[in-house]
Amino acid sequence: EQPSAPKPIAAPIRPLPWGQLNFLQTTDTHGWLAGHLQEPQYSADWGDYISFAERMREKADAIGVDLLLVDTGDRIEGNGLYDASDPKGKYTSDIFKGQDIDIICPGNHELYQIASGAREYDVTVPNFKGKYIASNLDYIDPKTGEQVPMAQRYRKFTTKNQGIRVLAFGFLFDFTGNANNTVVQPVEETIKEQWFQDAIREKVDLFVVAGHVTLPGREYKAIFRAIRSQNWDTPIQFFGGHSHIRDFHKYDSKAYGLQAGRYMETIGWMSIEGIKKKSGEIEESQSSAGISFERRYIDNNLFGYHYHTGLNATTFPTDHGLNISTSIYKARQALDLDHNFGCAPKDLWMSRAPYPSEDSLYTWLENEVVPDVVVNPERKDVPTLAITNTGAMRFDIFKGAFTRDATYIISPFVSKYRYIKDVPYESAKRVLTIINNAGQVLSTPELDFSQLAPPEQLSIRTSPSPSPPSYQPNNNNLQSPLLSSPNHPHLLPGYTTKDDGGDEGDDTLHTPITFYRVPNVIQSALSLPADHDPDVVDLVFIDFIEPWVLAALRFTGQGYGASDVAVYRNETLTELMAKWIMKNWGKDC
Numbered sequence: 001e002q003p004s005a006p007k008p009i010a011a012p013i014r015p016l017p018w019g020q021l022n023f024l025q026t027t028d029t030h031g032w033l034a035g036h037l038q039e040p041q042y043s044a045d046w047g048d049y050i051s052f053a054e055r056m057r058e059k060a061d062a063i064g065v066d067l068l069l070v071d072t073g074d075r076i077e078g079n080g081l082y083d084a085s086d087p088k089g090k091y092t093s094d095i096f097k098g099q100d101i102d103i104i105c106p107g108n109h110e111l112y113q114i115a116s117g118a119r120e121y122d123v124t125v126p127n128f129k130g131k132y133i134a135s136n137l138d139y140i141d142p143k144t145g146e147q148v149p150m151a152q153r154y155r156k157f158t159t160k161n162q163g164i165r166v167l168a169f170g171f172l173f174d175f176t177g178n179a180n181n182t183v184v185q186p187v188e189e190t191i192k193e194q195w196f197q198d199a200i201r202e203k204v205d206l207f208v209v210a211g212h213v214t215l216p217g218r219e220y221k222a223i224f225r226a227i228r229s230q231n232w233d234t235p236i237q238f239f240g241g242h243s244h245i246r247d248f249h250k251y252d253s254k255a256y257g258l259q260a261g262r263y264m265e266t267i268g269w270m271s272i273e274g275i276k277k278k279s280g281e282i283e284e285s286q287s288s289a290g291i292s293f294e295r296r297y298i299d300n301n302l303f304g305y306h307y308h309t310g311l312n313a314t315t316f317p318t319d320h321g322l323n324i325s326t327s328i329y330k331a332r333q334a335l336d337l338d339h340n341f342g343c344a345p346k347d348l349w350m351s352r353a354p355y356p357s358e359d360s361l362y363t364w365l366e367n368e369v370v371p372d373v374v375v376n377p378e379r380k381d382v383p384t385l386a387i388t389n390t391g392a393m394r395f396d397i398f399k400g401a402f403t404r405d406a407t408y409i410i411s412p413f414v415s416k417y418r419y420i421k422d423v424p425y426e427s428a429k430r431v432l433t434i435i436n437n438a439g440q441v442l443s444t445p446e447l448d449f450s451q452l453a454p455p456e457q458l459s460i461r462t463s464p465s466p467s468p469p470s471y472q473p474n475n476n477n478l479q480s481p482l483l484s485s486p487n488h489p490h491l492l493p494g495y496t497t498k499d500d501g502g503d504e505g506d507d508t509l510h511t512p513i514t515f516y517r518v519p520n521v522i523q524s525a526l527s528l529p530a531d532h533d534p535d536v537v538d539l540v541f542i543d544f545i546e547p548w549v550l551a552a553l554r555f556t557g558q559g560y561g562a563s564d565v566a567v568y569r570n571e572t573l574t575e576l577m578a579k580w581i582m583k584n585w586g587k588d589c
């Protein structure tokens, strides 16, 4: 772990069920390779995870079973370790490749920017040669203009100890927001292609479908149906991502999916027992009756890693893992990620506090930050409605030092504010309501209104606590999240996952955390006359939501297009937020 990481706190813990074939999964790590430096339960870093995987592989070899590692994308954007360097990802690619991953695929974040799509093709795919799978993603080679597969379409291999024949795919959901140097083919089209049809006719003991796809999503339903149409009985293990939740999903009695949360909070554990090795004609009689699938969500901290390996602080770390932890430390130092911009006077929550409320991050953004720093000085007296999507904010702010790292953790995007001037107020004022409420009516696969909120809002199945959690006052100068609950002093608040396997998936027992829904977008009204409605306003919005704003305006009868949109501010939301914090929060925490 990193030297400044808080020490994990002992908590009641469930052991990992082992099977013939076992998996460790990461997803949506978003650059959090240093682990969580304010939350003890997620304080292990990527170097610790490397030690953990190496120790667990030793254990698997000792008992003659197999262990495979899977990563299902969104490795970038969301933490200073990735976002603060120039170029972005200068340090994280080498750190990430320290882990020996067997099946790895792209997420949508790898594709938002030209540079990150290129880095994927030029760096990550070669780093994981033979392991990186891109079943429905192509790259446009800038030198030739040629459209080529980002990586191999599938991978077929036999496991080391059990000799299980595996055929693995690597999919991305039907994403449409990618830059123009990549091409995402809809899953429903891809599965009609000959290579896929041939692959699902291969005689294997297990199909693994890794993907940056939500487990209950339509894409996985289509893949499940396609595989089952040729294999009535072959076990299928899905690994999902994108919605940032812990999830376990049953497709049928021999097909399950696991999703390992987000931000290096969770390492997913999956074990399968009872896989029958098929050989040609006797396949039917050796059907996989009696097969079982079990899962655990491992809290990413050293207390759990020691417990699950049966090792201790001396025997657990490997030299390789320790070297990677040192590389992370050096990169954080080089990027000055602990630089303090100001001290947050209290915790501000994305979904642990209701919106609007004084503890809501969105209320703070809407009422304090946007009116102060987003306004264009040349148009400061013009009546203005400024709209920001809630998904632009990615994490809570904890009371205490707000660092350079935190600016990227809160909002990593390079999005800037744009505007349309002289929009009739009667139309402009309806945009917020339309985007928040008419999404179901206006949504199309290309313009899905639910994409505007944070991914966790897509599908939440953890149980909300009956009353808001309480927390200890912060007495030091570090940002401090929830530390304990008065009703269960020995348990920390954290994940209490309910999934298709029941409520015993989390390895560590926690008290639940409240979860409140948030709208797709929030709005700040600026310089509106006190006594009457204006005729027209500047309609300001963050660039990511431009297509949705134009669609909402069309719904009100206003046919604006991209040519009506102009730059409003040159800084990113991240830079504007940091500026507000430097101005308004003292440095003495």
Ligand SMILES: Nc1ccn([C@@H]2O[C@H](COP(=O)(O)O)[C@@H](O)[C@H]2O)c(=O)n1
Residues within 6 Å of the ligand: 028, 074, 108, 109, 112, 242, 243, 244, 389, 390, 391, 392, 393, 413, 414, 415, 450, 451, 452, 453, 454, 455, 544
């Ligand atoms: N410029 C951007 C890009 C993305 N978002 C938000 O992030 C969501 C995607 O997050 P995942 O981690 O699930 O891929 C997207 O739906 C937007 O809400 C943004 O606000 N600005």
